[in-house]
Amino acid sequence: MAEFILVAGAWLGSWAWEDVARDLRAAGHGAHPLTLSGLADKQDAPAGQRTHVRDIVDEVERLDLRDVVLVGHSYAGIPVGQAAERIGDRLARVVFVDAVVPVDGESFASLWWQGQQAFEDILDDGDGAWLLNAAEFDGQGLDSEQVARIASGATPHPGATLTEPAVLERPLGELPTTYVKCLLDGEEPSDDAADLLKSERWRLVEMDTGHWPMFSQPRELARILHASVTGRP
Numbered sequence: 001m002a003e004f005i006l007v008a009g010a011w012l013g014s015w016a017w018e019d020v021a022r023d024l025r026a027a028g029h030g031a032h033p034l035t036l037s038g039l040a041d042k043q044d045a046p047a048g049q050r051t052h053v054r055d056i057v058d059e060v061e062r063l064d065l066r067d068v069v070l071v072g073h074s075y076a077g078i079p080v081g082q083a084a085e086r087i088g089d090r091l092a093r094v095v096f097v098d099a100v101v102p103v104d105g106e107s108f109a110s111l112w113w114q115g116q117q118a119f120e121d122i123l124d125d126g127d128g129a130w131l132l133n134a135a136e137f138d139g140q141g142l143d144s145e146q147v148a149r150i151a152s153g154a155t156p157h158p159g160a161t162l163t164e165p166a167v168l169e170r171p172l173g174e175l176p177t178t179y180v181k182c183l184l185d186g187e188e189p190s191d192d193a194a195d196l197l198k199s200e201r202w203r204l205v206e207m208d209t210g211h212w213p214m215f216s217q218p219r220e221l222a223r224i225l226h227a228s229v230t231g232r233p
Helices: 014-026 049-062 074-086 116-125 144-153 191-196 218-230
Strands: 003-007 030-034 068-073 091-097 177-182 202-207
Touching: 003 014, 003 049, 003 074, 014 030, 014 144, 014 218, 030 049, 049 074, 068 074, 068 218, 074 091, 091 218, 177 191, 177 218, 202 218
Parallel strands: 003 030, 003 068, 068 091, 091 177, 177 202
Antiparallel strands: none
């Protein structure tokens, strides 16, 4: 079975994967939720985007894992996509969960739908950090308890991780990859992800839920992750 490194998006830590990790372990996999520097229980650690790439690579090497599936949700797709290129033959698969995919020379902010300047204005309002806005949860298939769970565990997201550009060493289309699109957050992947999905090594899976499936549909997400490496439900 596979060894899953689970990396949540902005504001979140390893705690976000508790339900998914439990189901993956029950299916016989290793499950290793990871908190990135500057977030959750590591919120006092200085962090840039390259720090997050190193966090992921270091965890794989520290645990001496093989048959690794790197799972990146939302923002975490950017460091996960870069880390996938850096762990060599340890990698079995990449899974992007409603994620931003890295583009060489571009940052999360520069890829943001309202543009980099608008995003930098948001960081200015948060004293250099990206603060969670409750409006993010609207229409995302979450009940009040799930929203409260996310909000209570969220921490400000360090701005440097969002403005530093990605550095890719090889085309992402060459990596065995599953892209999970959460349909309540938009029916189509971003243009960058859509271009990569033309590769014969990429697969698209759709979920009828919102942007936080580890909370809204954790069992279904675990099933999709299991199937991504076994080919079986």
